[in-house]
Amino acid sequence: MWRPLCSANDGTKGSSSSSGRCEPVTAHSTVPPQSDGVPITPSNTLWISFLVYHSTTACSVLASMVEATFASAFELQNLALFNRFGSPTESPVLLPKLFDTFTPLVSQSPVLPKEIHALKVHFCSRNDCIKPLKIRQAEVEDYDDLVKVFDVATELRPADYGEFFLAELIGGQDDRNKCLAAEAHGFAVGLASFTTDIDINLLNNCFELESYDFLVDREYMNKIRTTMTFMQHRGSHMFFPSGGMPSSKRQLQSR
Structure with missing residues (x-):
């Protein structure tokens, strides 16, 4: 206990x-x-x-x-x-x-x-x-260690992504793509890949991201919300100036 x-x-x-x-x-x-x-x-x-x-x-x-x-x-x-x-x-x-x-x-x-x-x-x-892991930038030399981890812990298969996709992922790092490796006892035991090259529209179509401002800049999102609120308010007065629903189709046409 x-x-x-x-x-x-x-x-x-x-x-x-x-x-x-x-x-x-x-x-x-x-x-x-x-x-x-x-x-x-x-x-x-x-x-x-x-x-x-x-x-x-x-x-x-x-x-x-x-x-x-x-x-x-x-x-x-x-x-x-x-x-x-x-x-x-x-x-x-x-x-x-x-x-x-x-x-x-x-x-x-x-x-x-x-x-x-x-x-x-x-x-x-x-x-x-539990010895603390050492986190560092991944190197191509980590491939032999990491491929064993991926074979056991993931469902990624060479037939789907290519035999050396992991080496290409690590070797293709640039300013927009980075890989971090977790090292324990001199061996790479984990990998995290980060990128700034993302399709925001695709992610919004696949996930409910309204709580995260649809992954756009918060200041920009606030401007969008302000504009949408203004348009909705303006539209309601444009069609229903009396503050209520029109009594007939004829009333809509006359406006």
């Missing part, structure tokens, strides 16, 4: 107190980063309240479980675990493996009650599990 330091439904940000209530954020609510990481705050950290597992399979799925948790919540930066066991002999089988990933927090206060020293909080940061 993953539990936030403070529920998002609470009206104010804060940290969870021993009574379960949300306390106001103070200078002590933020724990300084451990080993060059981001600070541990109520808004970017989840507590592991408890784990239910089968001892023979827990270690094999633990890393995947933690990685999936970070992958599903982009704002999450830390996971925290409170060790309730006083001695290693009382700890479950999973904890030694868990603490390979979760490291103990270092107290920032020089004076603490003796009981506090027996309690340990471990944490794991996002960067410990």
Whole structure:
């Protein structure tokens, strides 16, 4: 079970107190980063309240479980675990493996009650599990790496676009067409292509884009709306000056 330091439904940000209530954020609510990481705050950290597992399979799925948790919540930066066991002999089988990933927090206060020293909080940061991707401009040399990704993750086929369409896309970059590659461990693992050469009319025919001003400049769109409003207003007075529908076809003809 993953539990936030403070529920998002609470009206104010804060940290969870021993009574379960949300306390106001103070200078002590933020724990300084451990080993060059981001600070541990109520808004970017989840507590592991408890784990239910089968001892023979827990270690094999633990890393995947933690990685999936970070992958599903982009704002999450830390996971925290409170060790309730006083001695290693009382700890479950999973904890030694868990603490390979979760490291103990270092107290920032020089004076603490003796009981506090027996309690340990471990944490794991996002960067410990998911290494940040390096984003750079794509190069033709990335073709061998990216073609494997495209074959698995997309429905693009050489029969439809040509055998080397990906290399041509990357090699054909100019001021209006750019490609960015995501690199991990020295290999290109993702590609994004951008262009300013688009057919706005085609997109408007295929999609409902009124909420996006039909993809035209906002200032220009405001002028169009003003003109349309004026024409509609002028037309209504041209045909119905009395402010109502004409009583007969003869009335329309006379006007």
